[in-house]
Amino acid sequence: xxxxxxxxxxRFAFWTGIGAVALAFLAAxxxxxxxxxxxxxxxxxxxxLAVWRPILVNALVSAPDTAPPxxxxxxxxxxxxxxxxxxxxxxxTESTGLHHVAYRVGCDQFARALLQDGNVAEKLLAILxxxxxxxxxxWLPLSRLAREKxxxxxxxxxxxxxxxxxxxxxxxxxALLLERNDWPIARIAALLQGVQAAFAGPLLRAAEHxxxxxxxxxxxxIEALRLQLPPPMLARLLSNTQxxxxxxxxxxxxxxxxxxxxxRALLGHxxxxxxxxxxxxxxxxxxxxxIVPLSKLLSDREWWVRYCAACALIGMPFVGRPxxxxxxxxxxxxxxxxxxxxxxxxxxxx
Amino acid sequence: MTQQxxxxxxxxxxxxxxxxxxxxxxxxxxxxxxxxxxxSQERILDSLPQIYSGMEPPVSILVPAYNExxxxxxSILSMLQLSYPEFEIIVINDGSKDTTLAVLMKEFALVxxxxxxxxxxxxxxxxxxxRSTRFPNLLVIDKENGGKADSLNAGINLSxxxxxCGVDADSVLQRDSLQRVVQPFLHDxxxxxxxxxxxxxxxxxxxxxxxxxxxxxxxLLALFQVVEYLRAFLFGRLGWSVIDAMLVISGAFGxxxxxxxxxxxxxxxxxxxxxxxLVVRMHRILRSEGIPYKVRFVPDPVCxxxxxxxxxxxxxxxxRWQRGLSESLVSNFGLMFSRNGGTPGWVAFPFMVLFxxxxxxxxxxxxxxxxxxxxxxxxxxxxxxxxxxxxxxIGILLSLSGLLLxxxxxxxxxxxxxxxxxxxxxxxxxxxxxxxxxxxRLLGLVRWATQRExxxxxxxxxxxxx
Numbered sequence: 001x002x003x004x005x006x007x008x009x010x011r012f013a014f015w016t017g018i019g020a021v022a023l024a025f026l027a028a029x030x031x032x033x034x035x036x037x038x039x040x041x042x043x044x045x046x047x048x049l050a051v052w053r054p055i056l057v058n059a060l061v062s063a064p065d066t067a068p069p070x071x072x073x074x075x076x077x078x079x080x081x082x083x084x085x086x087x088x089x090x091x092x093t094e095s096t097g098l099h100h101v102a103y104r105v106g107c108d109q110f111a112r113a114l115l116q117d118g119n120v121a122e123k124l125l126a127i128l129x130x131x132x133x134x135x136x137x138x139w140l141p142l143s144r145l146a147r148e149k150x151x152x153x154x155x156x157x158x159x160x161x162x163x164x165x166x167x168x169x170x171x172x173x174x175a176l177l178l179e180r181n182d183w184p185i186a187r188i189a190a191l192l193q194g195v196q197a198a199f200a201g202p203l204l205r206a207a208e209h210x211x212x213x214x215x216x217x218x219x220x221x222i223e224a225l226r227l228q229l230p231p232p233m234l235a236r237l238l239s240n241t242q243x244x245x246x247x248x249x250x251x252x253x254x255x256x257x258x259x260x261x262x263x264r265a266l267l268g269h270x271x272x273x274x275x276x277x278x279x280x281x282x283x284x285x286x287x288x289x290x291i292v293p294l295s296k297l298l299s300d301r302e303w304w305v306r307y308c309a310a311c312a313l314i315g316m317p318f319v320g321r322p323x324x325x326x327x328x329x330x331x332x333x334x335x336x337x338x339x340x341x342x343x344x345x346x347x348x349x350x
Numbered sequence: 351m352t353q354q355x356x357x358x359x360x361x362x363x364x365x366x367x368x369x370x371x372x373x374x375x376x377x378x379x380x381x382x383x384x385x386x387x388x389x390s391q392e393r394i395l396d397s398l399p400q401i402y403s404g405m406e407p408p409v410s411i412l413v414p415a416y417n418e419x420x421x422x423x424x425s426i427l428s429m430l431q432l433s434y435p436e437f438e439i440i441v442i443n444d445g446s447k448d449t450t451l452a453v454l455m456k457e458f459a460l461v462x463x464x465x466x467x468x469x470x471x472x473x474x475x476x477x478x479x480x481r482s483t484r485f486p487n488l489l490v491i492d493k494e495n496g497g498k499a500d501s502l503n504a505g506i507n508l509s510x511x512x513x514x515c516g517v518d519a520d521s522v523l524q525r526d527s528l529q530r531v532v533q534p535f536l537h538d539x540x541x542x543x544x545x546x547x548x549x550x551x552x553x554x555x556x557x558x559x560x561x562x563x564x565x566x567x568x569x570l571l572a573l574f575q576v577v578e579y580l581r582a583f584l585f586g587r588l589g590w591s592v593i594d595a596m597l598v599i600s601g602a603f604g605x606x607x608x609x610x611x612x613x614x615x616x617x618x619x620x621x622x623x624x625x626x627x628l629v630v631r632m633h634r635i636l637r638s639e640g641i642p643y644k645v646r647f648v649p650d651p652v653c654x655x656x657x658x659x660x661x662x663x664x665x666x667x668x669x670r671w672q673r674g675l676s677e678s679l680v681s682n683f684g685l686m687f688s689r690n691g692g693t694p695g696w697v698a699f700p701f702m703v704l705f706x707x708x709x710x711x712x713x714x715x716x717x718x719x720x721x722x723x724x725x726x727x728x729x730x731x732x733x734x735x736x737x738x739x740x741x742x743x744i745g746i747l748l749s750l751s752g753l754l755l756x757x758x759x760x761x762x763x764x765x766x767x768x769x770x771x772x773x774x775x776x777x778x779x780x781x782x783x784x785x786x787x788x789x790x791r792l793l794g795l796v797r798w799a800t801q802r803e804x805x806x807x808x809x810x811x812x813x814x815x816x
Binding site: 007009010013014016017018020021023024027028030031034035038119120121124151152181182184303304306307335338339341342345 | 365388391392463464465466468536537538539732733736737739740743744746747750751753754757758761766769773
């Protein structure tokens with residue numbers, strides 16, 4: 001075999017090699033093409049920014065008196081990107097000047113068009129734009145996008161809906177917020193801070209009926225928005241019979257001293273994460289009577305429990321430095337002494 | 351078996367091996383191209399300030415250091431400037447014989463702290479723990495020498511945050527590297543580790559610990575490695591990540607979920623390639639216990655490192671890498687074709703064994719066999735030439751596709767001349783460099799077989815910081 005170019009295998013190998021060389025040339029051609037395209041795009045973007053950045057930056061302060069220049073179709077994505085970038089850089093209320101310019105160039109129309117037909121990035125830009133514009137006519141497509149599986153796009157669509165109409169979004173999306181584990185709690189919490197009144201009712205009602213993971217997530221939102229659960233409901237959630245994650249969530253939103261007896265009972269819970277949270281609650285709300293049980297936890301087998309017990313003890317307003325020193329000299333367990341020393345050192349440094 | 355029969359069997363073996371190897375690479379290339387195309391569309395969002403921010407979990411950055419007196423202060427200062435909401439830096443001085451600890455003490459005004467260490471992974475004894483009075487998020491552990499893996503384990507023990515990032519003390523990080531590499535953790539609770547693209551800093555300008563100008567090295571060996579890194583990261587690792595089968599996260603920069611790493615026992619100390627060994631072990635253990643998890647790759651360039659510019663250092667590096675690969679694969683052989691192995695056990699691991707681990711034997715053996723067979727008339731010289739032509743043309747195609755992927759997405763090399771130079775290197779590297787590399791990998795395989803103990807690698811550096 002493989003002796004002459006008439007050999008079919010050898011011929012096949014030879015032509016495969018030729019094919020690879022041809023593909024290599026094609027790849028080289030593509031590289032050149034991409035490089036030229038990049039140069040063209042960069043030039044176009046720079047030309048666009050030279051004209052539009054001053055207009056939009058001025059519009060941040062006040063609505064322009066003169067009509068903006070015509071926006072070329074090829075510059076629309078640049079416009080959306082710059083417009084959204086400026087909107088997102090503002091803290092507090094939206095800029096009416098930016099809105100004014102956006103409507104004058106027909107931004108709402110082409111954003112809606114991109115929402116339907118754009119690529120991944122264009123769609124995302126369109127979602128953000130329509131949210132900032134509070135474009136009610138985009139409610140239905142945005143609502144559909146909020147139910148998509150893809151996390152970033154669906155999250156941004158939910159964000160836009162909340163901006164458009166918080167009350168309606170709360171009624172329509174609270175259940176979704178609690179189900180979507182891929183939507184980051186911190187981002188949602190930040191978003192809901194400004195519209196707390198709209199979501200407080202639906203969240204508190206959800207806490208009454210939810211179970212399992214949605215309940216855990218509900219408790220996280222309640223914590224982030226600093227809402228107060230009714231004490232009887234909280235007492236039920238702090239019961240030893242609840243799953244650990246729910247007890248942890250409930251401890252994080254325990255803000256009333258009336259529940260201290262139940263919290264103290266959890267100091268001996270077999271799950272160390274619950275003992276940690278119980279220590280933290282006692283650090284916030286605890287009384288003199290809690291010094292002894294917390295001191296015992298300085299010798300807990302789990303490092304974090306020891307650490308949180310020490311932080312709780314040292315942070316109690318009625319426990320002064322002399323008392324801590326007495327405690328440190330009294331403890332015989334080296335783990336307890338080490339953790340007290342560490343936390344004392346940290347407090348002194350902070 | 352007759353001589354001709356032997357030649358036929360061997361020829362077919364080499365041909366089938368060659369087809370499988372290059373077919374796999376082409377498939378990885380295809381997967382990466384699709385993935386990077388999507389990514390290139392999303393790059394327009396990079397300029398938006400709040401798309402991803404505000405939800406990042408705090409991260410502990412672990413920096414093992416052994417005899418790093420010359421660059422440790424600059425490295426740490428640059429790390430302290432990373433743009434990330436909350437992070438701590440833990441430097442682990444692994445019993446350095448130089449003045450690394452003294453430099454750290456002076457530069458960062460360290461004071462000894464009574465830290466109640468939480469020992470979750472056993473390490474060599476800790477001599478002291480220090481905290482900076484200038485930077486509250488900087489801690490230094492001084493411990494007895496135990497190697498890089500042992501140092502990382504000590505750092506894990508002291509770390510406070512749920513994610514940790516192992517960083518080489520001599521790496522140059524992008525300012526937003528943490529921000530980028532943490533993204534998969536934000537999208538998916540099951541992600542346990544992520545890695546980013548490591549690029550070569552040779553020829554680049556660095557100031558204040560950060561890269562200020564991207565350039566190409568003048569040294570030919572370093573240029574070869576630039577192309578190699580493009581190939582390895584942009585279509586190697588990304589392709590594996592797309593099918594959930596990434597077995598390697600570079601030790602220069604990788605982000606891990608701490609509890610998962612502790613669950614699998616931390617870094618293994620008796621190995622050279624502790625970074626790869628950990629990831630392969632995570633796959634093996636998590637798969638065998640049926641725990642859902644994901645290991646993800648972020649193609650953004652997050653870390654820049656210095657490549658060797660002389661043959662001896664480069665050879666040592668490649669020999670060490672091959673030994674590390676051998677140890678990682680052999681100690682986790684249970685993953686291969688295991689019942690719950692999934693794509694890591696059924697695709698990536700066999701690929702690694704066949705093409706990366708045993709590859710040097712077959713590749714060099716193949717070249718030798720072809721010459722031998724041609725000499726004894728088993729095949730014609732023409733067949734030899736055609737085979738060589740095919741191997742080289744596919745090699746060029748694969749390397750060029752790495753360059754194409756770079757041009758599709760990051761455009762890091764701004765000048766057309768730089769791209770032209772890399773295209774030229776793509777061709778030249780196939781005539782000698784790749785073959786020499788295969789020889790070094792074979793050496794690594796032989797050295798692994800002699801089972802010498804792993805230590806910190808010695809790398810001759812020109813120095814990339816200023």
